[in-house]
Amino acid sequence: MKIPLSRLQKAFARRGIAVERVxxxxxxxxxDDSARILLPPDFELxxxxxxxxxxxxxxxxxxxxxxxxxxxxxxDFHPGSLAPVGSVVATDADVVIPAAIxxxxxxxMRLITTGLTLTQMASHEARWTRVLTExxxxxRTDAPVPARAFRALFDDSPLACLRALGRSGVWAGTDFARLEREVRACVALDTLRADSVHAPDFLVNGQDQVRSPDLGTIGSGNHFVELQIVDAILDRQVAYTAGLRAGDVVAMIHSGSRGIGFHVGRRWIDKAKSAWPAxxxxxxxGLYALRGPAAEDYFQAMGTAARYAWLNRVVLAEWVREALEATVGAGSSxxxxxxxxxxxxxxxxLHIHRKGSTxxxxxxxxxxxxxxxxxxYLVTGLGHxxxxxxxxxxxxxxxxRHSVRRHSSHTAAKTTEWHCHTLREERRLEEHPDAYKPIGPVIESQAEAGLIRAAIRFRPWRTFKA
Structure with a gap:
C-alpha cells in the first residue's frame, strides 16, 4: 500500500532523517550525509x-x-545484518569498507543453457531430479582439487586453475575447452587480484587432492539452483547472442564463497575495527573503513574469496550438466x-562497493x-x-525470514504454482514467493530510470534449495 509522502516524512523525521521524492x-x-534510493512508490521505504x-x-x-x-x-533495497541489501557505496580510491559487502x-549468479526444451526434459524429470537431489x-559431491590448482587459482588466474585440475570426480566428464572459453563471460572476474596467503591452509599447503567440504554446494538462505524456461524474448539480438529461444530450459545458479567468504570477511571486518585510532x-x-596499504591487502583477501566463489559456481554448473547429460543426453550447454x-x-x-547489487x-x-x-530476467546494463x-x-x-516462519501455516498452504526441492521444510517456508517483492515493478522502475533494458524473461520451473 502506498503511504502518502507527508506521512512518510513525519515518520522519518522522528529518526532525524529528511525524505523527499525526486x-x-x-x-x-x-x-551532512545523504543517499538516493530508487524505489517504486508502492514499495515500502x-x-x-x-x-x-x-x-x-x-x-x-x-x-x-x-x-x-x-x-x-x-x-530490491531492504535491511541486512550490517549493510542494507541493494546498496551501492562509492569511496575514494584508497578506501574500502569491508562490512559494506x-x-x-x-x-x-551463473546462467547456463541446457540445449533442451521443456518437452524434452519433462519426460525424464524423475531421473534428473533424483540425480540433482543427491x-x-x-x-554427495566429488569435486577434488589438487592443492596446486588452488594455488594457481589464488596466485595466478582462474584459467591457470582450470589447467591444473585433475580428471577425476566431477572433472572426469568436464569439457575443459568449454570452461576456458566461458571464463570470458564472467563479469569482473579478470579484475580480481588474489593471494593464497589469505586462503585457509588446508586448501593450498600440500601436494595432495583437496576435497573442500563446501566446494560445489549451494548454501542456505536465498541461494538456489533453479531450472527455468525462456518465457519471453524482449530483445531479439540479445537472445540470438545468448543462443536462447522461447521454450528453452536454462539453469540459474545463485551461490557464493561459502566458508572462505566468511573466513575472509569476518577477519577483515575485525581488522578494520582494530585499526581505529587508539x-x-x-x-x-560500529562501521569501520580501511585505507592505504591495508585497503590494498583487503582487496587481495577479498579477491581470494571471490575467485573461490567463481569456482564454486563452476562446480555447481558442472553437476547440472553432468546430471542432464546422464539422464537426458544433453551435451550442448x-x-x-x-x-x-x-x-x-x-x-x-573510485572503489564501488556493491551489496546485493550488480x-x-x-x-x-x-x-x-x-x-x-x-x-x-536477463537484462542489459545502460551504465547510468x-x-x-x-x-x-x-x-x-x-x-x-523470522516473520515468515511465524505465519508458516498460511505460507505452507500456498504451494500450488511453484515447485521447490529441499530437505528442509523451513527453507520452503522462509523462501516462499510471498516473502519477496514482485519482480515486475523492480524491472520497470530501473528501465524507466535508465539503468537497464530487459532482454529475456524466464519463468521458474523446478527449484533446488539446500
Missing part, C-alpha cells in the same frame, strides 16, 4: 534499511571524515553470463531473479553514472 527515487538526508545506508554514507575517521563519495540503493563475498541437497571514540554505527554481487571493484577512480555498465549483461514463484553503473541483484525480500 523523479523515480527518494533522497534521504541525515545531517524501510526505516532500518535507510538508517543502515546513511550509516555507510557517514563512514570515515576523525582526521578524514568524508571518504564516501556517493551512496545509493536499487529497488560482508562475509558472502562474490555471491553471484548432488545438490544430500551434498584513544578516539568509536563511531556509534553453454554459459550465458556469470555476474557478481557482494563485491568491491575499482571503477572510474554491475550494469553499458552493454553488460546482468541477471535479476524474482522468487520461486515469479519471473527472472548517477546509480554508480549498477542495478539490483533481484527482487529483494519483502518479509523477513
Amino acid at each position: 523523479s523515480h527515487s527518494y533522497v534521504v538526508r541525515r545531517g 524501510e526505516g532500518r534499511a535507510v538508517s543502515q545506508l546513511l550509516d555507510f554514507a557517514a563512514v570515515g575517521w576523525p582526521d578524514r571524515p568524508r571518504p564516501v563519495r556517493c551512496a545509493c540503493a536499487t529497488p 560482508g562475509t558472502d563475498i562474490n555471491c553471484g 548432488r545438490l541437497l544430500h551434498t 584513544g578516539t571514540s568509536h563511531p556509534t554505527s 553453454r554459459l550465458v553470463v556469470d555476474v557478481p554481487h557482494n563485491i568491491i571493484t575499482k571503477e572510474h577512480g 554491475p550494469a555498465h553499458d552493454g553488460q549483461w546482468a541477471l535479476l531473479p524474482g522468487s520461486m514463484g515469479d519471473a527472472s 553514472p548517477e546509480w554508480l553503473w549498477s542495478c539490483s541483484h533481484g527482487a529483494g525480500r519483502r518479509v523477513r
Whole structure:
C-alpha cells in the first residue's frame, strides 16, 4: 500500500532523517550525509534499511571524515545484518569498507543453457531430479582439487586453475575447452587480484587432492539452483547472442564463497575495527573503513574469496550438466553470463562497493531473479553514472525470514504454482514467493530510470534449495 509522502516524512523525521521524492527515487538526508534510493512508490521505504545506508554514507575517521563519495540503493533495497541489501557505496580510491559487502563475498549468479526444451526434459524429470537431489541437497559431491590448482587459482588466474585440475570426480566428464572459453563471460572476474596467503591452509599447503567440504554446494538462505524456461524474448539480438529461444530450459545458479567468504570477511571486518585510532571514540554505527596499504591487502583477501566463489559456481554448473547429460543426453550447454554481487571493484577512480547489487555498465549483461514463484530476467546494463553503473541483484525480500516462519501455516498452504526441492521444510517456508517483492515493478522502475533494458524473461520451473 502506498503511504502518502507527508506521512512518510513525519515518520522519518522522528529518526532525524529528511525524505523527499525526486523523479523515480527518494533522497534521504541525515545531517551532512545523504543517499538516493530508487524505489517504486508502492514499495515500502524501510526505516532500518535507510538508517543502515546513511550509516555507510557517514563512514570515515576523525582526521578524514568524508571518504564516501556517493551512496545509493536499487529497488530490491531492504535491511541486512550490517549493510542494507541493494546498496551501492562509492569511496575514494584508497578506501574500502569491508562490512559494506560482508562475509558472502562474490555471491553471484551463473546462467547456463541446457540445449533442451521443456518437452524434452519433462519426460525424464524423475531421473534428473533424483540425480540433482543427491548432488545438490544430500551434498554427495566429488569435486577434488589438487592443492596446486588452488594455488594457481589464488596466485595466478582462474584459467591457470582450470589447467591444473585433475580428471577425476566431477572433472572426469568436464569439457575443459568449454570452461576456458566461458571464463570470458564472467563479469569482473579478470579484475580480481588474489593471494593464497589469505586462503585457509588446508586448501593450498600440500601436494595432495583437496576435497573442500563446501566446494560445489549451494548454501542456505536465498541461494538456489533453479531450472527455468525462456518465457519471453524482449530483445531479439540479445537472445540470438545468448543462443536462447522461447521454450528453452536454462539453469540459474545463485551461490557464493561459502566458508572462505566468511573466513575472509569476518577477519577483515575485525581488522578494520582494530585499526581505529587508539584513544578516539568509536563511531556509534560500529562501521569501520580501511585505507592505504591495508585497503590494498583487503582487496587481495577479498579477491581470494571471490575467485573461490567463481569456482564454486563452476562446480555447481558442472553437476547440472553432468546430471542432464546422464539422464537426458544433453551435451550442448553453454554459459550465458556469470555476474557478481557482494563485491568491491575499482571503477572510474573510485572503489564501488556493491551489496546485493550488480554491475550494469553499458552493454553488460546482468541477471535479476524474482522468487520461486515469479519471473527472472536477463537484462542489459545502460551504465547510468548517477546509480554508480549498477542495478539490483533481484527482487529483494519483502518479509523477513523470522516473520515468515511465524505465519508458516498460511505460507505452507500456498504451494500450488511453484515447485521447490529441499530437505528442509523451513527453507520452503522462509523462501516462499510471498516473502519477496514482485519482480515486475523492480524491472520497470530501473528501465524507466535508465539503468537497464530487459532482454529475456524466464519463468521458474523446478527449484533446488539446500
